[in-house]
Amino acid sequence: MLKLIPKVDRVLEWPEIAALLPGHPRPEVLMAVRQTLDDLRAQVLGGAGGAILERDAVIAAVMACLRRRSSSSLRPVINGTGVVVHTNLGRSPLADAAEEAIHSVASGYSNLEFDLQNGERGTRYSHVEDLICELTGAESALVVNNNAAAVMLALSSLALGRQVVVSRGELVEIGGSFRIPDVMRQSGAQLVEVGTTNRTHIRDFSTAICDATALLLKVHTSNFAIVGFTAQATIAEMAALGHETGTPVMLDAGSGCLLDLSSFGIGGEPTIRQYLAEGADLVTFSGDKLLGGPQAGIIAGKRDLVGPLKQHPFLRAVRIDKLTLAALEATLRLYRDDRSALAAIPTLRMLTTAIAELDRRANRIIKKFGRSLPETVTLLKHRGESSAGGGSFPLLQLPTALIEVKIANASPQMIEAVLRRSPVPVIGRIHRERYLLDVRTILDRDLSALLAAITQAAEECR
Ligand SMILES: *Cc1c(COP(=O)(O)O)cnc(C)c1O
Numbered sequence: 001m002l003k004l005i006p007k008v009d010r011v012l013e014w015p016e017i018a019a020l021l022p023g024h025p026r027p028e029v030l031m032a033v034r035q036t037l038d039d040l041r042a043q044v045l046g047g048a049g050g051a052i053l054e055r056d057a058v059i060a061a062v063m064a065c066l067r068r069r070s071s072s073s074l075r076p077v078i079n080g081t082g083v084v085v086h087t088n089l090g091r092s093p094l095a096d097a098a099e100e101a102i103h104s105v106a107s108g109y110s111n112l113e114f115d116l117q118n119g120e121r122g123t124r125y126s127h128v129e130d131l132i133c134e135l136t137g138a139e140s141a142l143v144v145n146n147n148a149a150a151v152m153l154a155l156s157s158l159a160l161g162r163q164v165v166v167s168r169g170e171l172v173e174i175g176g177s178f179r180i181p182d183v184m185r186q187s188g189a190q191l192v193e194v195g196t197t198n199r200t201h202i203r204d205f206s207t208a209i210c211d212a213t214a215l216l217l218k219v220h221t222s223n224f225a226i227v228g229f230t231a232q233a234t235i236a237e238m239a240a241l242g243h244e245t246g247t248p249v250m251l252d253a254g255s256g257c258l259l260d261l262s263s264f265g266i267g268g269e270p271t272i273r274q275y276l277a278e279g280a281d282l283v284t285f286s287g288d289k290l291l292g293g294p295q296a297g298i299i300a301g302k303r304d305l306v307g308p309l310k311q312h313p314f315l316r317a318v319r320i321d322k323l324t325l326a327a328l329e330a331t332l333r334l335y336r337d338d339r340s341a342l343a344a345i346p347t348l349r350m351l352t353t354a355i356a357e358l359d360r361r362a363n364r365i366i367k368k369f370g371r372s373l374p375e376t377v378t379l380l381k382h383r384g385e386s387s388a389g390g391g392s393f394p395l396l397q398l399p400t401a402l403i404e405v406k407i408a409n410a411s412p413q414m415i416e417a418v419l420r421r422s423p424v425p426v427i428g429r430i431h432r433e434r435y436l437l438d439v440r441t442i443l444d445r446d447l448s449a450l451l452a453a454i455t456q457a458a459e460e461c462r
Pocket of ligand 1: 146147148149151174178219220221222223252253254255285286287296297390391
């Protein structure tokens, strides 16, 4: 059978393949033919039948390969999951202002590390420091690549070779193998666990403090919750103890909230400003979770603790890049006014959209799509729940409107698979044998691509 696989030069001479040449660079066509023939060889060796070697099949495979090669691997998808900060789908979509800021510095030069006032060398960190201090009440601030880096940098700068006291109930794994005990080890700090899984008291911390103690650390438990008979030392208690004994208190706040969302039924999460006011000396949090900006790690706190971080050699390895910085500054500027933040930052807007509005939106979409979809497709509205994601508010369930997509003769699994492979992939979920899209996380700009994807899915399921 291997002998039946055509040679590369032969295939390139086939008129159908030669016809591709005006529209595609020759090296691309050559590469597609080579890859296709390699694939065919592997399939034949794997026991595939002769049909895959038929001329038409080979031509179709070359064309498909060429299409795959010319589309980006990383591309936009439609988030119909209802998980607002979806880690696998790129976490927070950016505000328009952040996107514009990226554009404005991306293709030219900028004053990234140049002080325009004095005409001398400046630092990239200065562009957002004052803004973060203004929004959080911190004395000093620093931004790095992500929150994991912020925690590593802070621990290795403030606690190298010394002890860090943490509650057993907060020794969490965040996902992506970020585990507090491992991070501690990697940063050269020595972990001292106190308390129990469900209950830790401030006296557990005070008995653990000794000459070798560098930090008292509190970790936001993010994506899980301990409920029932529980107790954790508060930041205020830890700060009182810390000040008494001269031990700084650090908080890994995880998601990091700059705005009180309790009036939207999303309560119980203190803002970074509140944590600092309660006495935390250093707080770290993410830029792309609840904050709704680009991937970044933000460190805010006392000047004498942030200062050494700015001098630390590890900082260079985790430094923030200029596009991220541009987007972060633009996002943070929106927080100067609560109303503009809620309106312009997609993550906040999606989290705080009321159920009445989601209902109206679902009705509008069903009506509008219904006019152009084939009659094999039925769209139905249901009620359900969305979640915040991103390790924030693990128990929160936000009432939402769902659109069920039904296609005649197609199972929910089939619909899921076909929509997932659309030119603009649609990611939904199957619940109780229904294929569902959550209206909360579908952006307005997704709607035409969504309609096209469902239309094409109906074609394919015929
Ligand atoms: C998400 C999270 C991290 C990691 O933050 P990244 O920005 O993803 O690096 C660290 N700690 C906590 C508590 C988190 O929730």
